[in-house]
Amino acid sequence: MKLIISQNPGLTAAEILKTRLQENKKKTFVLALPTGGTPVEMYKNIVRMHKNKKIDFSNVLTFNLDEYAGVDKCCPQAYCSFMEENLFGQIDIKRENINIPNGMAKDLNAECAAYEDKIKKAGGIDLFFGGVGENGHIAFNEPGSPVDSLTRVVDLTEDTINVNSRFFSCAADVPKQALTMGVKTILSSREIIILATGKKKAEALKAAFEGPSTSEWIISLLQKHQNTTVIADADAASLLKTKPGNI
Numbered sequence: 001m002k003l004i005i006s007q008n009p010g011l012t013a014a015e016i017l018k019t020r021l022q023e024n025k026k027k028t029f030v031l032a033l034p035t036g037g038t039p040v041e042m043y044k045n046i047v048r049m050h051k052n053k054k055i056d057f058s059n060v061l062t063f064n065l066d067e068y069a070g071v072d073k074c075c076p077q078a079y080c081s082f083m084e085e086n087l088f089g090q091i092d093i094k095r096e097n098i099n100i101p102n103g104m105a106k107d108l109n110a111e112c113a114a115y116e117d118k119i120k121k122a123g124g125i126d127l128f129f130g131g132v133g134e135n136g137h138i139a140f141n142e143p144g145s146p147v148d149s150l151t152r153v154v155d156l157t158e159d160t161i162n163v164n165s166r167f168f169s170c171a172a173d174v175p176k177q178a179l180t181m182g183v184k185t186i187l188s189s190r191e192i193i194i195l196a197t198g199k200k201k202a203e204a205l206k207a208a209f210e211g212p213s214t215s216e217w218i219i220s221l222l223q224k225h226q227n228t229t230v231i232a233d234a235d236a237a238s239l240l241k242t243k244p245g246n247i
């Protein structure tokens with residue numbers, strides 16, 4: 001795993017995306033995208049670059065990492081609404097190229113299986129962007145998630161429900177389940193970039209770089225991947241002895 005310490009992880013990430021899209025020779029570039037507080041800055045930079053004609057999404061196919069179960073896509077807390085507001089509503093992506101798990105599907109297990117299949121049929125993920133939870137989760141793969149897990153329905157931990165309650169009126173309103181890409185789905189990506197900002201993520205980064213590879217800290221499982229970069233700000237990297245490596 002490589003480490004980049006950046007004063008502006010969102011800008012660094014957007015610059016990397018710009019380069020990857022410029023280098024891309026394939027017909028379609030497959031991008032996995034997160035929601036949450038961390039990537040907001042990245043999306044602002046992508047939108048700015050798009051307005052300056054530096055990033056073109058016309059051949060990009062996206063798969064969001066996760067979605068709450070039982071939340072209508074039009075509801076403000078739905079990840080679908082988040083993506084529309086922060087990115088998709090402001091760029092030239094083709095509507096049919098946007099994929100987000102449907103948390104209102106009648107059969108959530110079938111929805112997850114179809115999502116996994118669609119990723120496979122698209123040729124797999126070229127570039128996976130993710131944030132990290134305070135408990136080390138990636139997407140909604142909570143501690144203990146199996147390394148061979150695929151897209152599936154998961155129970156959110158009490159910690160995650162409490163952390164995410166800031167987006168709802170109270171913790172009781174936070175859905176208890178979500179649909180998420182699995183650990184194997186993520187590890188199958190050709191490149192993984194994790195963004196981490198703030199002191200609350202410092203323990204997870206310590207486990208990622210300086211602990212064993214264990215499903216107790218899902219982020220540490222990325223040690224098994226050959227092309228992973230963590231872009232952290234100084235606070236998130238504050239517990240690390242690991243020195244930044246060049247990309």
Ligand code: F6R
Nearest residue numbers: 034035036037038131132133139
């Ligand atoms: C969201 C996601 C989650 C978040 C994580 C960090 O799509 O997959 O794993 O990346 O919970 O959230 P923030 O960025 O709000 O700290």
